Amino acid sequence: MESELPPKEQLAAQAAEGRPITQSEASAIAHDESDMTRRGPLKGGPAATAQSLHDRQQNFYEAAGDVARKPSGEVTKEDAKRVQHFEARVLGHAPGKESMSAEVQSLADHNAQARHVEK
Template sequence: MSSTQQRRPEETAGGLPENVTAAQIPFHLPYPTAQVTPTGETASMTPPVTEASRVDINTTPATENVDTAPPAGMTIGGALEVAGERKADKPLAESDARAIQSAEAKATGVPGGLKGGPAAKAQSVIDKSQNVTVGEVLTDATAALARDKIVTPEDASAVQSAEARHIPGGGIASGGVASTMLEAADVNVDAGLVSADQSRAGA
């Protein structure tokens, strides 16, 4: 080492002042941020940022564990779609609309219905006296529901009551929404997925 490149007397070869050890430094960076060159200039020693080391916070996947698996058994959304297929060409009536609204409320927990959901579509048809079929209203009913659940006897009973109130004599239409909900509830009971007297609170 030339006389012009001699270390400062207060520094050791490791860059620490004399009588100071590494153990006395409170923390260590993985890389030194800078060093003093023999000419007295400060040179950065921070590793360069490369494209491989960049992290895009907008594309980094979330780590939250979200359960997206559909419910097991016959769901309310599925029952609505089956009813839509069975009554594909039947003009939507008041009784159909009320049954759809009751079923959607049971599935989502939203009594007033969802914007753009089957219940809202059915109500719009009734309000405007449009010639729209049950099948058209219930197409892709499952996808239109923000939340779905398996059909319980209590759910089916509520839908049955809603439909029957708007049919002379208090019956329900064969193959309609209420009838399909009752069938779905029976399937779930037989499969042991729900109890015969399961209430909404226990669903």
């Protein structure tokens, strides 16, 4: 019966691939887990994993959105560091060269160089 719940590894892989885990999905997993255990979701179980990954994704989306709303010439290395932090939390490892973090870092480096040249 436990096979009806998604394995924690599958949830982590979904998040790392960029597939959002919605609040309704996390709630449905918690409901199913509670039905199975008759005591509620398990600490560290699939429901807790789904909720944690959902929250991490939301933090990343917020950080990336904050940067996206800034004029491109105002993106800083601090912005890049914040996006990288939250992207790494979603992925479970450091983001690669083709990541959102890398794009923000490149823009921040360009801006820092431009500010240095202006002085």
